[in-house]
Amino acid sequence: xxxxxxxxxxxxxxxxxxxxxxxxxxxxxxxxxxxxxxxxxxxxxxxxxxxxxxxxxxxxxxxxxxxxxxxxxxxxxxxxxxxxxxxxxxxxxxxxxxxxxxxxxxxxxxxxxxxxxxxxxxxxxxxxxxxxxxxxxxxxxxxxxxxxxxxxxxxxxxxxxxxxxxxxxxxxxxxxxxxxxxxxxxxxxxxxxxxxxxxxxxxxxxxxxxxxxxxxxxxxxxxxxxxxxxxxxxxxxxxxxxxxxxxxxxxxxxxxxxxxxxxxxxxxxxxxxxxxxxxxxxxxxxxxxxxxxxxxxxxxxxxxxxxxxxxxxxxxx
Numbered sequence: 001x002x003x004x005x006x007x008x009x010x011x012x013x014x015x016x017x018x019x020x021x022x023x024x025x026x027x028x029x030x031x032x033x034x035x036x037x038x039x040x041x042x043x044x045x046x047x048x049x050x051x052x053x054x055x056x057x058x059x060x061x062x063x064x065x066x067x068x069x070x071x072x073x074x075x076x077x078x079x080x081x082x083x084x085x086x087x088x089x090x091x092x093x094x095x096x097x098x099x100x101x102x103x104x105x106x107x108x109x110x111x112x113x114x115x116x117x118x119x120x121x122x123x124x125x126x127x128x129x130x131x132x133x134x135x136x137x138x139x140x141x142x143x144x145x146x147x148x149x150x151x152x153x154x155x156x157x158x159x160x161x162x163x164x165x166x167x168x169x170x171x172x173x174x175x176x177x178x179x180x181x182x183x184x185x186x187x188x189x190x191x192x193x194x195x196x197x198x199x200x201x202x203x204x205x206x207x208x209x210x211x212x213x214x215x216x217x218x219x220x221x222x223x224x225x226x227x228x229x230x231x232x233x234x235x236x237x238x239x240x241x242x243x244x245x246x247x248x249x250x251x252x253x254x255x256x257x258x259x260x261x262x263x264x265x266x267x268x269x270x271x272x273x274x275x276x277x278x279x280x281x282x283x284x285x286x287x288x289x290x291x292x293x294x295x296x297x298x299x300x301x302x303x304x305x306x307x308x309x310x311x312x313x314x315x316x317x
């Protein structure tokens with residue numbers, strides 16, 4: 001890299017010990033002269049992550065800025081990162097992920113090459129050997145952007161670099177979505193609608209272990225339903241005619257996906273994938289109808305797995 005830039009890498013966290021692994025992976029980043037700072041936003045009621053961050057701070061080759069945003073609302077934590085960041089570029093990665101050494105360079109190189117307002121990278125799911133075979137073969141937990149007619153229309157915060165510009169600076173994460181999820185889908189949809197360009201950097205890889213609490217078809221159904229609700233809620237805020245067309249298309253897609261589900265029952269991967277698509281479009285109808293999304297952030301499930309925000313879902317909604 002010949003250009004030297006300042007980048008803030010932001011991590012939102014809530015009672016997750018895996019943050020230590022995330023920070024250790026960030027410590028191994030290759031930066032090629034870039035000036036990097038790590039911003040950690042702790043969303044717990046008390047600054048519960050402070051001790052862990054202080055313990056790891058000496059091993060990190062970058063400046064570390066810790067901020068406490070006590071609200072149990074992921075949008076509050078994300079906005080705290082935006083407020084604390086002062087670099088030309090802001091990267092987001094989750095506190096249950098690890099980055100590869102060239103992750104940040106790959107995002108930055110694509111931003112320089114394209115001039116894009118946001119660069120998304122892939123998230124590779126890491127499955128436990130005990131995970132059902134159909135789930136590993138179908139790779140239902142990995143994350144990639146969806147390209148529609150040559151464009152990426154929305155994004156996610158689990159692996160992204162955002163250019164701080166006149167387009168992105170006014171944008172904030174919606175507090176109303178901070179406990180139910182979809183706040184990142186909403187943010188990047190608005191960035192796109194303002195004229196922002198989103199691109200993909202396939203080499204900017206991060207990895208995410210899939211805990212037992214997420215290795216179930218029921219969890220996947222809930223996640224896909226929430227993603228559809230987010231898309232439906234966005235369409236509901238638009239013109240009535242467009243919302244009506246979205247609803248009609250969702251109904252048609254539900255019927256089609258359910259039919260294909262029945263036809264693909266012999267394949268344990270295919271029928272589940274098609275049923276998930278039907279569930280997504282059912283969520284779209286719910287979002288159009290104004291169905292209230294369940295609050296999932298800031299609590300714990302029966303298996304003591306942290307419930308985090310609903311990630312922007314790759315979909316054809």
